[in-house]
Amino acid sequence: MTGEETTLARDTGKRVLEIEARAVQDLIGRLDDRFDRAVELIDDCPGRIVVTGMGKSGLIGQKIAATFSSTGRPANFMHPAEAIHGDLGMLTKDDILLALSNSGETGEIVRLLELVRRIGARIVAFSGSADSTLARHADVHLDVGVREEACNLDLVPTASTTATLAMGDALAVACYERRGFSAQDFARFHPGGRLGRKLQRVEQLMHHDAGLPACGEEEEMSRAVARMDAGGLGVVCLTDGTGRLTGVLTDGDLRRRLLATNEPLNGAAREAMSADPLTVREDALAVDALKLMEERKITSLPVVDADHRLVGLIHIHDLWRTELF
Numbered sequence: 001m002t003g004e005e006t007t008l009a010r011d012t013g014k015r016v017l018e019i020e021a022r023a024v025q026d027l028i029g030r031l032d033d034r035f036d037r038a039v040e041l042i043d044d045c046p047g048r049i050v051v052t053g054m055g056k057s058g059l060i061g062q063k064i065a066a067t068f069s070s071t072g073r074p075a076n077f078m079h080p081a082e083a084i085h086g087d088l089g090m091l092t093k094d095d096i097l098l099a100l101s102n103s104g105e106t107g108e109i110v111r112l113l114e115l116v117r118r119i120g121a122r123i124v125a126f127s128g129s130a131d132s133t134l135a136r137h138a139d140v141h142l143d144v145g146v147r148e149e150a151c152n153l154d155l156v157p158t159a160s161t162t163a164t165l166a167m168g169d170a171l172a173v174a175c176y177e178r179r180g181f182s183a184q185d186f187a188r189f190h191p192g193g194r195l196g197r198k199l200q201r202v203e204q205l206m207h208h209d210a211g212l213p214a215c216g217e218e219e220e221m222s223r224a225v226a227r228m229d230a231g232g233l234g235v236v237c238l239t240d241g242t243g244r245l246t247g248v249l250t251d252g253d254l255r256r257r258l259l260a261t262n263e264p265l266n267g268a269a270r271e272a273m274s275a276d277p278l279t280v281r282e283d284a285l286a287v288d289a290l291k292l293m294e295e296r297k298i299t300s301l302p303v304v305d306a307d308h309r310l311v312g313l314i315h316i317h318d319l320w321r322t323e324l325f
Contacts, residue, residue: 047094093120104132206312247273
């Protein structure tokens with residue numbers, strides 16, 4: 001590309017982004033009681049969210065349906081043309097139809113409206129016109145109209161699809177926040193990939209049962225050290241008679257004991273332990289455990305239950321191997 005062509009392309013890109021950013025910004029002032037009503041309808045719906053849209057709106061609809069599903073709200077995409085040839089069977093009276101059409105007059109969408117009313121499902125509509133057929137027949141209409149499309153012909157769906165997607169995201173997030181959807185809930189629906197690893201819980205990665213280096217605090221030092229060595233983690237967890245964690249014995253504790261006495265392996269393990277160590281709960285996110293260890297410059301955390309009983313040990317190397325970042 002010549003210098004002039006590069007400048008032209010860059011200017012076009014900036015113009016497109018400015019127009020689309022303005023389209024999303026304009027939506028903020030339109031959020032009123034209709035948005036609240038849409039959130040209530042979706043959140044209180046006993047069935048599924050069925051999203052429909054034709055063409056580019058359909059592609060945006062598929063993403064909106066995926067967002068609802070990934071945040072714990074069952075949703076499906078229904079192609080409007082296929083709906084009148086059998087797919088309408090996926091819709092029941094307990095469901096909500098989320099219908100997307102920039103004009104609000106898309107033939108395939110309008111044709112569905114009477115059929116959906118007969119089924120008894122509620123309708124939430126996204127369109128750019130409050131006077132459109134779709135808007136008039138919906139239980140709730142959300143205005144996603146834009147001043148202009150981002151293309152120089154003002155024809156190609158660009159700003160309008162961006163606005164529709166943004167409104168869908170706003171609706172999905174408002175719905176899941178209303179019902180208290182948590183990071184732990186999110187993790188259940190994203191077990192794979194980088195996101196799944198970031199949402200793993202400590203209990204999924206910790207050493208436990210036979211792999212947990214632990215012994216009673218009254219155990220002889222020599223036996224405690226042997227248990228530490230067998231565990232290969234540079235630490236042994238110490239408990240009282242009820243299984244509650246009382247301390248940890250680390251390589252560092254052993255070095256300090258060696259400098260302090262000529263008989264470092266004599267006595268009980270509790271005499272050399274670090275009491276009241278930092279701990280983590282088994283349902284904590286692994287990424288939070290990693291941050292804590294890096295901030296405090298330690299390599300392991302005992303894992304305890306609500307009664308402070310020892311249930312496991314998480315080591316920083318286990319977390320690094322999961323590629324949490």
